[in-house]
Amino acid sequence: AAEKPEIVFHAAALKHVTLVENHPCEGVRTNILGSRNVAAAARACGATHLALISTDKAVAPTSVMGATKRVAEAVVRQQGGAGGPRVSVVRFGNVLGSAGSVVPIFQHQIARGGPITLTHAEVERYFMTIPEAVQLVLRAVALSADDVAPPDSVLTLEMGEPVKIIELARRMIALQGLVPERDIAIRITGLRPGEKLTETLVDINEIAAPKAPGIRQATPATPLPHVDDATLAGLEAAALAGDETRVRTLLFALVERLRQTHPGQPVKVVAGV
Structure with a gap:
């Protein structure tokens, strides 16, 4: 109320799976x-x-983090229009050098002589740098602001080809003049709860189309169901009570509704445990 901002970028979240x-x-x-x-x-x-x-991770979420972000997308979009702000949702993958990024973790592990630890040999992720992410987010929002109709799609950033994490680890070891598996061991620790081998930016009930160079839009194939106040109130009550089992049940049931491919025919979501 004091600052009266024209544009609000909501980037704050608990993002660690x-x-x-x-x-x-x-x-x-x-x-x-x-x-x-x-x-x-x-x-x-x-x-x-x-x-x-x-x-x-909000696409076909198997983790609580991804599920909460998917619901957040829907809840925030409902605040748009009818006298409210224009709402843009921008999805992208991992940002190199950000808090929790694997790169500084690997650097620390190499510096102490190893081993480098990763959860699975086949895990792969999309990556972009902080400047790339910021520039594309700003551009995506600017493009959305120019649209005549209120946005009903999610904006996704083109992130190139996914990178296998084990190959990233090997390259980082080699860049230090060391030999993977000889000088620095690589240890596989097993997938963590909620973790997936691969990620994607468009879900089963969304249709992707180019928006601009480096930016696509994912539009729901059918209108999204409304997340009503009673549903949010139930989720809030369970969260405030610390009822983790009920939170997971309500959360993934809501995600199932949001991912429906036809009205009344939701897709099945399996919650991470």
Whole structure:
């Protein structure tokens, strides 16, 4: 109310998969209810545009983190239009050098003589640098602002080909003049709860189309169901009570509704445990 911003970028979230898997109630409170509060504040202060930074883990989510971000996308988009701000949702993958990025972890492990640890030899992820991510987010939001009709799609950033994490580890070892598996061991620790081998930016109930160089849009094949106040209130009550089992049940049931491919025929989502 004091600053009266015209554009709000909502990038704050609990984004670490394992952290949120271990603390699902906090994930719901921050990622869903916190996003609802930011959207309501943006509307109340008269902001003209609200941009939510989402994640590729919101697509076919198997983790609590991904599920909370998928619900946040829906909740924030409902605040748009009818006198509220224009809402843009931007999805992308991992950012090199960001907090929790694998690169500084590998650097630390190499510096101490190894081993480098990764969860699975076949894990692969999309990567982009911080400047690339920022520039594409700004561009995506600017493009959305120029659209005449309110956006009903999610904007996704083109991130090139996914990178196998084990190959990234080997390259980083070689860049230090060392030989993988001889000078620095690589240890496979096993997939963590909620973790997937691969990620994608477009879900089963979305249709992807080019928007601009480096940017695509994923449009729901059918209108998204409304996330009503009673549903959010139930999720909030379970989270505030610390009822992790009920939080997971309500959360993934809601995600199942949001991913439906035909009205009344939701796709099945398996919750991470």
